[in-house]
Amino acid sequence: MLTYNFDDSKRPLYEQLYMLIKKDIEGGILMPDEHLPSKRSFAKNLGVSTITVENAYDQLMSEGYMYSIAKKGYYVADIKDKNKIVKAVRINSDIKLPEPAKKYIYDLSGNQINPDNFPFSIWARLMRETISRDKNALMTKSFCAGIKPIREAIAAHLYSFRGMAVDPAQILMGAGTEYLYGILLLLLGKDKLYCVENPGYKKIFQIYEKNGARCTYADMDESGITVDGLNEVKAEVAHISPTHHFPTGITMPISRRYEILAWTNEKKGRYIIEDDYDSEFRLNGKPIPSLQSIDAGGKVIYVNTFSKSLSPTIRVSYMVLPVELANKYYKELSFYSCTVSNFEQYTLAQFIGQGYFEKHINRMRLHYSRQRNMVMDSLKKSGLSKRCSVLENNSGLHFILQFDTKKKDEELKQLFEKKSIHMQPISDYYYKRTDTQHRFILNYSNVDKEMLDKTFDIIKKIL
């Protein structure tokens, strides 16, 4: 294997490695398209950390000296092809980047999409067809709320999949739900008191707060957020996820839904933001209608995304505005350009319209249901199931493991960390409350059997 000696003690190791490889590529010692060692084995061979090799490889790739092929590895680039390489500028400023997310060997909290599960070939074909067919449309500025075909396709999907009858004109496309929440703040006003669920996904709170809106939180009971809770904090806009609450997994029953809707109608200016982020993955059980579909008062803003159903990396979300708010949006905010690229809007419109989206969801449901069964089997086989209970409602991509232990959540979490297990307790998602419920979130969207078996073994020992 490729071997180098490090001697320049003043430079960081990765830089030395980078320069040594670069020299060999420029000198023709490493030939174009020659295979380079994997990061791990190279690191072992050189007696350095994998991170060192990674940094050196990253630099070489960004400068065009190397390239990589997924699942194959790293190769020497043909540097004679001058036209292909733009030299990177290296400026060293004093910028402190946010800490990269820690990597875990046993990650039960990841929600990245496994590349095997994205319909790349269909997507690539539809993109190609769109480009060859719709050149004019692709170059024509999108309507502020998004192009018509995608809003029509989404309306049809919502109707058949969720029983929601909405006018495509009520649908507003955006580059992520975070962007849409920003638009909602402009629409509803920052003087209102926004209320999120406790526990909950803290980013939503952060967005309201950073944008200068007043934001609070209300406790939930076993059916979700309560009218008493909302009244207690004097909430005006309730931001909730009744279909499948994160992290508790609670599905709000129909009776509570009507109570919450009645609450919105008690006073003018009250609204519900219904975050339906993973409703496509109800694995079985009776479907419960969305709040939007049983809302007669025009008080529910329905928000959904393709992040869970397709990939968080395509950045396409949408919301369904009640008629009154839609009119307000068109009157006051239609000067904002749509944030989703036409290329992706037209491709996604075809993807939904030609039935691929539905097929994809069905396939993913089957896949996730298998994943779920695999977790259950592994849990049973490991014997860990005797030391914990599974709290779930056959929905979404995660469930809760409640451990039978006297250890506090924080202690347990740290013991997991030490063994490179990433699993978060629900208590992490509470605002100003440190419950110790021994309830941990298990996201099974991207786990495999071997990893699970090992993880559960380790957890058993820890308990």
Added chain:
Amino acid sequence: MLTYNFDDSKRPLYEQLYMLIKKDIEGGILMPDEHLPSKRSFAKNLGVSTITVENAYDQLMSEGYMYSIAKKGYYVADIKDKNKIVKAVRINSDIKLPEPAKKYIYDLSGNQINPDNFPFSIWARLMRETISRDKNALMTKSFCAGIKPIREAIAAHLYSFRGMAVDPAQILMGAGTEYLYGILLLLLGKDKLYCVENPGYKKIFQIYEKNGARCTYADMDESGITVDGLNEVKAEVAHISPTHHFPTGITMPISRRYEILAWTNEKKGRYIIEDDYDSEFRLNGKPIPSLQSIDAGGKVIYVNTFSKSLSPTIRVSYMVLPVELANKYYKELSFYSCTVSNFEQYTLAQFIGQGYFEKHINRMRLHYSRQRNMVMDSLKKSGLSKRCSVLENNSGLHFILQFDTKKKDEELKQLFEKKSIHMQPISDYYYKRTDTQHRFILNYSNVDKEMLDKTFDIIKKIL
């Protein structure tokens, strides 16, 4: 009416019903496009609850065995048609859409990209290559500021094209400049007094205002915005486009640039937002350094977009933050996800990195310079050039025609309108001032000879 008997008592009723209908569809007993009973009447007929029928129908629709048409009812799907098109839902709500932009026969204000000028085949190829090569990366959540390769490619481009030495970590990608201005408001604070140019592009003012920031405007002289003007309104953040001001076309000379920079350093908390939106299309003449590149105090935020240089429909913009602000962004706002899709980030990174972007700009410069010459020729040939002067500085995609007339701008504009000519006077872009300078904007990015000849003939008659 369709009738079934339930006999499998162990299964829930809806599931039995679902299986019975599915069997009949698969067996051809229920034919494609056959009408199915309404939920209510079907439920009554079968002696079950409406929810039971609904659940069965939902399941069948989600699997593609049935489809529905709003206000009409349910139908059997053609299950042989694998590529089935999702039927559109038709709901008529009382939504008043914004008026579509009026179409003109002679449009000299359009800034749409002519589809012939977008590098579709290269873009399609790079997209295809990206999809086949970078599957893992495409599914991995982008760094908050954008993926590394595109920020490196932009840094290299800014270096070679604009002489700007920036750390890729200073670059923040966003789905349009409007989105980036929103982020800037969070970063700089809404309590500051923002100042835009008068005349100017009113959307920028609207964005600041709608977001709850205080916003004002300052008059310009023939070199752009002035320090006196900024001081007079007590501006704290000046949002300007010194390279090529819209609509006047003014390029701020270097001496004025240093004056404005000195102004920022006089008081803490002052900033310049430098909008460099069409700097790629300086057709000839000495390049003037960007304010960012001569700013030693970390007071300039540089903003640019691919809207003019590629297409406004791909929604990719970026800004270069001074180090101090970049650190603040990473510390306080890095929880925001990047708004640009990975697919487009990786494709664009290749487009820039492999040199296609530079080639494209060069090609477009040549094209626009020909367009400009064509306008000049047509103007001369028509004899209209005797009745107007051309104000320009060989930059960007528009220049100004100053007509020799006693007619007021508004009157002239309306006379143009009547003949279906779209040309806007600069006076339309003033805040609270109605100058009559007879100066009209001529955007030549998407005009052709025949249209020009006719337009100038008509204008001559009107004058």
